[in-house]
Amino acid sequence: MDELAHLGVAALAGEYHSVVARAAAARADALGVPFSARPRFSTHSPNSRRSGSPAFPPAQSHGWRVYADFLLGAGHTRVAVAAEPSVYWASGARILRDHLAPRGGTLIELDMRAPSPAQVCVELVGHGVTALLLLVGHPEPAVSTVRSVRGQPECAEWAALLGDDGAAVPFLRYLPEHLSPLGTRVETALRERLAEAPSFVAFEGYDTVAVLAEVLRSHGVDRAGIAEAWPRVAVEGTRGRIRFSRTPGISVWQWAWPPVQVVDRDPARPDRFRVLRTG
Structure with a gap:
């Protein structure tokens, strides 16, 4: 600068x-x-x-609250975040926890510096988690973890690497219904x-x-x-x-606010996105 x-x-x-x-x-x-x-x-x-x-x-704070509302609306009250240490991710996790807790939700944090993908699965089962947010580097350890648990399918490269495992996984993006x-x-x-x-x-x-x-x-x-x-x-x-x-x-x-969407890839056609929630 x-x-x-x-x-x-x-x-x-x-x-x-x-x-x-x-x-x-x-x-x-x-x-x-x-x-x-x-x-x-x-x-x-x-x-x-x-x-x-x-x-x-x-x-x-705005986008992550929209995503938290989506998780609650889908019936997920025990949510895990598997993240590598980061000021940005820590701030996001705090927003999620603060938004989920008053509404009956619980956020469990997993430090991805230690667990292997298989260990992450064990942690999820042990905590009774029904939704996992994966906040790690790409392609690794993201791809290995996705293959064990499944995860973020925004990038076309991920769809190519993961195939069907990259479908039906909700994530945030910032697009309107129509450009x-x-x-x-x-x-x-x-x-x-x-x-x-x-x-x-x-x-x-x-x-x-x-x-x-x-x-x-x-x-x-x-x-x-x-x-x-x-x-x-x-x-x-x-x-x-x-x-x-x-x-x-x-x-x-x-700019308050650009359009916010929670979307996933359609399992029947992974190159097409389904809009699950807007905010």
Whole structure:
């Protein structure tokens, strides 16, 4: 961030994970560099007031509460999280626990630094768990664990690696029921380039760049001017009209809210997704 600021960049777009983005946004704020990010910030995000960093996906707390409601609605009251140590995952697990507990749910945490996939299965049976959230690295230990327990089927690569084991496993994604006209055009272009359907992450990335490009066109390259422009942004994105506001408990400018879905792959046709819940 220091190097890019020294090079005189007007603004930055990017990042893929909220733990890194949080550190980048804090430094961007200190340097006065506008930073447009697409990761899911946790509720405890940096106090970005000078650079005015905006975020595009729903806050972690919003998306994970939608998923917790889905689990409860499906009858799962004993839920396990198998995770590798991470500030991001720890924050998510806390959100799930706080949302499940008052509604009669229990969250059991498994530290994936120690158990083998077979041991994870033993732990699940011992605790009477009916739903497992797998928050680990890809492809390993994710694929090995999935083969033992089954898990997250968003990526096309996972579908190829797991086959039928990747179906009927619910996960979060951030897409509307129908893409906007722009989203449809972008999807077509990405399908041609990737030779497969793009994930929701591709649409988040496109929206991030599209908004920053519009701000630069409309307000020039002055950093202070860009930072002041975020509350006036109104850009047609791939998933709808994008506007930013301050959401209570989150100090970055936020698009509140992009569409949230809980989906799975159809066992009868694994290349097709079924929408199980929206929020």
